[in-house]
Every structure is written in C-alpha cells, then in structure tokens.
Amino acid sequence: MKILSVEQIREADQYTIKNLPITSINLMERASEEVVKWISPYFSTDYDIIILVGSGNNGGDGLAIGRLLSKLNYKVRILLTMGETGSPDFEENLKRLKLIKTVRILNDFDFINADKKSIYIDAIFGSGLSRPIKGEIASWIQKANEASGTKIAIDIPSGLFADKPSPDETIFISDYTLSFQVPKLAFMMAENQAFIGHSEILDIGLSKEFINNCLSDYSIFKITNYHKSSLKVASIAHKGIRGRAAIIAGGHARMGAASLAAKAALHSGIGLISVQVCPPCINIIQIQIPEALILADENEYALGSFLDYEKQDALVFGPAIGFANKTIKLLEKILSHYKGQLILDADAITILAEHRELLELLPKGTILTPHHGEFKRLVGKYDNNFEALMQLKSFCKHHKVVMILKGQHTAICDEKGFVSFNTTGNNGMAKGGSGDLLCGILAGIAPRVKTPFETAKLAVYLHGVAGDQSLKEFGENYMTPSTMISNLKEAFKSIE
C-alpha cells in the first residue's frame, strides 16, 4: 500500500472530483459515512459524542459525521473551535447541521463535568495543518487530552504534520485514528504512536488510477503472489533446491546467537545450514542442531578463518561475533571475495562503523540489519525518525545496499532509496536474540526469494507474524526468540 504526501493526497482529491462522477461535498459526505460505519458497530448510542471542529475541510468532515451520528440516535454536541466561517464545504455542512434540532452547536464546553462515557472526535485540523497549534485551540486540545473517555481523530490527530516532524507542542492524543484512503508517513514514526493510537485506513473512493500512477518512495508491505510462489519448490525437491546458508556468528562462550540463527534458518526452509565454529564449541552446535554442518574455524576463541564459502547461497556474519582483529580481517576478506547473498548484523555493523574503509567494499545488494543504536554508529546522530529515514535512504543509495532499520515499524530500504514499512510484530519481540532470529530467516529464504529487497521485506514480515503468534500464545513476558522459532510454523502457513 502506497504512502502519499499531503500534496499528492490533495491532487488525488482534485483529480477524483474532476474525473469521477462525484462532487467535493459528496466526497466529504462519503468520507464521513465511512467514519460513521466504523464507529457505530463499536460504540452503542449510550455514548455521548463531542466533536471538536476546525473551520477547514477536516472540520467539515466533523460536522457531517455529527449529523450522520445524530441520525443514528447518538447524542451529539459540536464544539466550534474556530467559529462559523470556513471552507465552502465546512459552511455547507454547518448549514445542513443547523437543520437538525437535536444536535447542540457550542462555542464552549465543560470537559471536566462531561460524562465519562463520552467519545471525543477530533476534527480540528487534518492534512491542512500549516503551523504549530497555539492559543485557544491549543487549550481545547489540552482539555480534551485530559478528559476521560474515548478519543478518535479524523484523518490525522490535530497538531501532527502528515509528512514531516511535528513540533513538541499541542497534539490531540487519540485512541483511534480513522484516516482517509492512504496511510500518512507520520503514522510510521515511533515518536508519533502515542498520538495516533490504533489506525484504520478508510477507503473513500479516491481515484485508484491516479493513486496507482503516483510516484512515492514509501509504502507499507503487503504479501503478494510473488512472495508466496517464490517460497514454493518443485515437487521432487532435493536439498540443493532450497539452497545452502552459513552462519558466522558468536565465538567462544557466545554460541547462543549462532544457534538461534541456524535454527531459524532451518525452520525457514533452508536445504542445508552450516555454522562456523571455534573448536571448543563444536559439540554445542552438534548437540543443539543435529541438522547443521560444522565449518571448523582454526581459532580457539574468536572466529577468524576464511573458509570455502563458494557453495553457500547466503552468509550471515556478525551476531555476537566480537571485535577481535582476526574477526575484522575475516569480515574484510568476506566483503572482498564472497559472491552470494551477504547478511550483516550486530557486531559486523559496529565493525563497519569503526573501520569505515570497509564500507567501500560492501558488495551490491548486501543486507544490513541495524537497530537505531547501530545505525547511529554508521551515520551519526539524528533527532527523530524522519531524519533517520533521510539518512537511511542516502546510505542505501550511496552504498547500493539493502537495509533493515529495526524499530516499531521496521523500515526496509533498497539500493534506490525506496522504503517499505513493516506492520507486523509487537513489543514482546524486543528481547535479546530476536535479531539473530531475523538473520536466520533471511538466510533461510534468501536462496529462494533471490532479490535482496524482497527477501528483506518478506523476512521482516514473517519474523513479525511469528512474534504476533507468540504474543497470542505465550504473552508479552513469557514469549522469547525460542518460542518465536516454534511460531514460524504459523507464520509460514499464513502465506502458503
């Protein structure tokens, strides 16, 4: 699903009105009907509805929503935060609303004494927000934020800019955001989640043709037939068809990362998994993962031997591998000579950040999987996720790599700067070992999916589905990366 800018949404609006048989006021009516269709099954008419309206088209939506809810017998009050003069569609809807005598139109509202079973609907500002909110409107929003009751924002919470960082000032805090047609970039930013709550995208019938033709660097990942079919293999499969991968991770007393990654690769369908191991740790891997082949390193404590990786379709390098000189040299050799799908995680990223000459050796299409801390080591500080996004795009374009920037909505960027956001997963996944699992899934599917960007998007998606299933089955506290490995079963089944 594409994410469009405010400018593109405005153009889609204009195109729709010009080319489809619908007027601007009827488009507003349709949007408001969709909102009411969403609200009415969830909330009975016992709820009091208080709608805060501005004077633009977001306010116009608020007025139409009020009229439609009152027709369904909800008790509706409208608070005009910016008076009675506004956009043409706002004024038309105010006229229509005034014909309904049961709706009270107010210029003031006592939030403190309001019924607790209230729903506050924020229709003050939508995509037309042009500056931080100040003065009386800000104080209405603050009072609504402090009031008890359910909060619903129309299109976007007032005070939040749709496609740029929002100032640390007044923003409506929603439980639900009901947004029109396409998600906004602001919805993908971790710092905005507390204001957005749960978001729903309502189809209001803007021209699909126009939206399909819009160019956007941003989208939300959805499984396609391509992903499903890429994981299928010929009916008489031998292990070579599913591919081979090797895990180069851990070291003496740090074999957990290698073990988790190898298990995840096995449960993601790899044909043959190998693990590079220091001699004292060979038994650990052999006992834990009987399916794994051992690539014996010559070194006792830190991995450092450059072995024959020619047959490996994918190599994971980095989790818990440490920073010994021989390990850094091994990474350098792998960057210079390995031709398959390289996946770099954790310590490998820190090594790259500290030995920047190695960045120039990164093979095209390498997949890097940093969390924000590791990413900052690579690109320097940033203050918000919009800045992180710009850094991400420029890093991937410059080095021609695919990066998975892990976070609440993990961002996956390709070599050209296209960013796909993932929406599966949950807080319970933020535990040590979760990243090792992702590396294993990447290695497990890379030989079949073939392109690094599609591999990265699909692996992150599956990792999140396994996490969501673990949350359901075990709860946020009990779930671990190991339970998530068992839940890969449901993740893969869900896309069969």
Ligand SMILES: NC(=O)C1=CN([C@@H]2O[C@H](COP(=O)(O)OP(=O)(O)OC[C@H]3O[C@@H](n4cnc5c(N)ncnc54)[C@H](OP(=O)(O)O)[C@@H]3O)[C@@H](O)[C@H]2O)[C@@H](O)CC1
């Ligand atoms: N896209 C679609 O297809 C559809 C869109 N629809 C709806 O339209 C909404 C967009 O409407 P919109 O463009 O009228 O903008 P909106 O946010 O209502 O307000 C703009 C007004 O507020 C003012 N203003 C701004 N910031 C301010 C501030 N801090 N403090 C004070 N004033 C401020 C601003 O003034 P100005 O910046 O011009 O000085 C202007 O007067 C969209 O979110 C959706 O809900 C639906 O109806 C269906 C179809």
Ligand SMILES: [K+]
């Ligand atoms: K709003």
